[in-house]
Amino acid sequence: MKQDQNYLWWQSGIIYQVYPRSFQDSDGDGVGDLCGIISRLDYLKWLGITAVWVSPIYPSPMADFGYDISDYCGIHPLFGTMDDFDKLLKEVHKRDMKLILDLVPNHTSHKHAWFEESRSSKDSPKRDWYIWQDAQEDGSEPNNWLSVFGGSAWEWDKQTEQYYYHAFLKEQPDLNWRNPEVQQAMFDVMRFWLDKGVDGFRVDVMWHMIKDEKLRDNPANPDYKAHQATYEQLIPAYSTDQPEIHNIVAKMREVTDAYEERVLIGEIYLPVHRLVTYYGQNNNGAHLPFNFTLITLDWDARSISSHVDEYEGALPEGGWPNWVIGNHDQPRITSRIGREQAKVAAMLLLTLRGTPTLYYGDELGMRDVPIPADRIQDPQGLNMPDKDLSRDPARTPMQWSEKDYAGFTTTEPWLPLPNNYQRVNVEVQKEDQYSMLSFYRRLIKLRQQEPALHVGDYQPVITSGPLVAYTREKDGKKFMVVLNLSHKPCTLKEEHQHYTGKVVLATDPEREGEAVKGSFNLYGDEGILVELAKSMAY
Numbered sequence: 001m002k003q004d005q006n007y008l009w010w011q012s013g014i015i016y017q018v019y020p021r022s023f024q025d026s027d028g029d030g031v032g033d034l035c036g037i038i039s040r041l042d043y044l045k046w047l048g049i050t051a052v053w054v055s056p057i058y059p060s061p062m063a064d065f066g067y068d069i070s071d072y073c074g075i076h077p078l079f080g081t082m083d084d085f086d087k088l089l090k091e092v093h094k095r096d097m098k099l100i101l102d103l104v105p106n107h108t109s110h111k112h113a114w115f116e117e118s119r120s121s122k123d124s125p126k127r128d129w130y131i132w133q134d135a136q137e138d139g140s141e142p143n144n145w146l147s148v149f150g151g152s153a154w155e156w157d158k159q160t161e162q163y164y165y166h167a168f169l170k171e172q173p174d175l176n177w178r179n180p181e182v183q184q185a186m187f188d189v190m191r192f193w194l195d196k197g198v199d200g201f202r203v204d205v206m207w208h209m210i211k212d213e214k215l216r217d218n219p220a221n222p223d224y225k226a227h228q229a230t231y232e233q234l235i236p237a238y239s240t241d242q243p244e245i246h247n248i249v250a251k252m253r254e255v256t257d258a259y260e261e262r263v264l265i266g267e268i269y270l271p272v273h274r275l276v277t278y279y280g281q282n283n284n285g286a287h288l289p290f291n292f293t294l295i296t297l298d299w300d301a302r303s304i305s306s307h308v309d310e311y312e313g314a315l316p317e318g319g320w321p322n323w324v325i326g327n328h329d330q331p332r333i334t335s336r337i338g339r340e341q342a343k344v345a346a347m348l349l350l351t352l353r354g355t356p357t358l359y360y361g362d363e364l365g366m367r368d369v370p371i372p373a374d375r376i377q378d379p380q381g382l383n384m385p386d387k388d389l390s391r392d393p394a395r396t397p398m399q400w401s402e403k404d405y406a407g408f409t410t411t412e413p414w415l416p417l418p419n420n421y422q423r424v425n426v427e428v429q430k431e432d433q434y435s436m437l438s439f440y441r442r443l444i445k446l447r448q449q450e451p452a453l454h455v456g457d458y459q460p461v462i463t464s465g466p467l468v469a470y471t472r473e474k475d476g477k478k479f480m481v482v483l484n485l486s487h488k489p490c491t492l493k494e495e496h497q498h499y500t501g502k503v504v505l506a507t508d509p510e511r512e513g514e515a516v517k518g519s520f521n522l523y524g525d526e527g528i529l530v531e532l533a534k535s536m537a538y
Contacts, residue, residue, distance in 0.1 A: 022396060099199055100263065146218075147170075149384075246277065249285045266289045295330050326362050330391075366418075457474065481530075490524075507526050
C-alpha cells in the first residue's frame with residue numbers, strides 16, 4: 001500500500017466496525033467474543049482494512065447490549081478476559097492495523113458503582129455525578145424531555161424522592177458532565193486504555209453529553225409523523241448539542257493528544273452546519289465527527305451530490321472529512337437501497353474524499369434479517385413494538401461459510417441467520433470474482449494503492465438526472481467516478497467530452513479496460529472508476 005507520509009493513519013486508512021456479539025463465537029455459547037475476533041483478523045487484513053473499531057466489550061448488565069457500562073476498565077466475561085483483550089491488541093498491531101474502542105461517556109449502567117453511590121443518599125459525595133431533580137409541585141417530571149427509547153426521560157427514585165435523567169433506558173442514567181469530578185473520572189478511563197496502547201475512541205452520543213443548565217422544556221416538533229419514534233415528537237433543543245459541549249470535547253482531545261497518533265471520533269447525528277462545529281476551534285475537537293449523511297438521506301443523486309458539496313464547503317480549514325454507510329443502529333445499506341445499488345454505494349463510500357467506515361458484513365451484501373417477535377432483544381424494538389424500530393435485524397451474525405450456523409458458532413446463535421447464508425458468505429464469495437466481497441476487496445486495494453483516491457483533492461462534476469460524478473486528483477494523477485443511482489441506463493452528456501481515459505474498476509468487471517471519451521454511457525445500477533488521460537490531470 002502506498003501510504004502518503006503527510007497524512008496520519010486515520011486519514012488515509014479504512015475503519016471497519018466489529019459488533020462483537022455477532023462477529024465470531026470461539027467458545028460455543030452462541031455469542032461472539034474477543035478470541036473470535038482474533039481468529040478473524042487475517043480476513044480483515046486480506047480485505048484491506050487498516051483500523052478495527054470494536055463496539056463495547058466492558059462489564060455490563062446488557063440492558064442495551066453493552067452500552068450500559070458497569071465498569072469502564074474491565075472486560076465482560078461473555079467476551080473473554082483482559083488477557084484476551086491484550087492479545088487482541090497485540091495481534092491487531094502485529095498485522096499493522098489499529099484498534100479503536102467504543103467509549104460511552106454520556107451515561108453509565110444503573111449498576112455502576114458510581115450510580116449506586118449517587119442514589120444511596122441526597123448527601124452522597126457522588127450525588128452530583130448524575131442529574132437529579134425534584135418533582136414539580138404536582139408531582140410530575142421536572143420537564144418534558146423524552147427518552148430515545150420511548151417514554152419520559154425521567155425516572156422516579158423512591159428512596160431519595162427525586163427524579164434522575166436518562167436519555168436512553170432507565171437503566172442508563174446520564175452522567176452530569178458539568179461536574180469536574182465526572183470529567184476527570186472519564187479522562188482517567190481514557191488514559192487507562194490509551195496506556196494499554198489502543199489507538200483511539202469512537203465516542204458514543206457525543207452531542208448528548210451536556211444538557212441545558214436550566215433544564216428548559218423542549219419544543220414540539222411540527223414535522224413529527226406517527227410512524228416515527230416517540231422521541232421525535234419534540235425537538236431536542238435543550239437536551240442535546242449545547243454550546244458547552246465543545247469545551248468538553250476539547251478536553252477529551254487534550255487527553256488523546258498526550259499520546260502519539262491517536263484518534264477521537266464522535267458519534268453525532270446533526271445537520272452538516274452543526275456537525276462541523278465538533279471539529280472545534282482551530283481543530284481542537286474531534287478528529288472525525290462522524291458524518292452520517294449517506295445513512296440519513298434518501299438515495300437520490302441530486303440530494304447526495306448537493307450534500308457532499310455542502311459538507312466539503314462547510315469543513316473547517318484542516319478538518320478531515322469522513323463517510324459512513326452503515327452501523328449497528330441503522331438498517332443495512334443493502335436493505336435500505338437494494339442489492340442492485342449496494343455496489344454503487346460501496347464505490348461512493350470508498351472513493352469520496354475522507355475516511356470511510358465499513359460495517360461488518362456489508363462487504364458481503366448482508367441484509368436485515370426478519371426477527372420473530374419472540375426473539376427480539378433490542379430494547380428500542382421491545383419498548384415501541386408498534387413502531388418496528390428494532391435494531392436486531394442489522395446485528396445478526398457474520399456469515400463466514402456454508403457450515404452450520406454460517407461458521408459463526410457451533411450452537412444456536414443469539415440472533416437468527418438468514419435462510420440464504422449458505423450462498424451469501426465469505427468462503428463462497430472469495431471464490432467468485434463477480435461477488436460483492438471480491439468487488440469490495442478490489443476497490444479497497446485500488447483505493448489504498450492510489451494516493452489520489454485516499455487523500456487526493458475532490459472536485460464535483462456537474463451532472464443531471466440520477467448520476468453522481470466527481471474527480472479525485474493528486475500529484476498529476478486524476479480519476480473520475482461516475483455512479484448511476486437508478487435502475488435505468490444513463491449518459492454523462494457530451495458537454496464533458498474533454499474527459500478521456502480508461503475504466504480501471506467497475507461494478508461489472510467486464511467494463512474494465514474500456515477506453516472512454518466524451519459521453520459516458522452507464523447501465524442501470526452501475527458505477528465506473530476512470531483513470532483520466534494525463535492531459536486531463538491538469
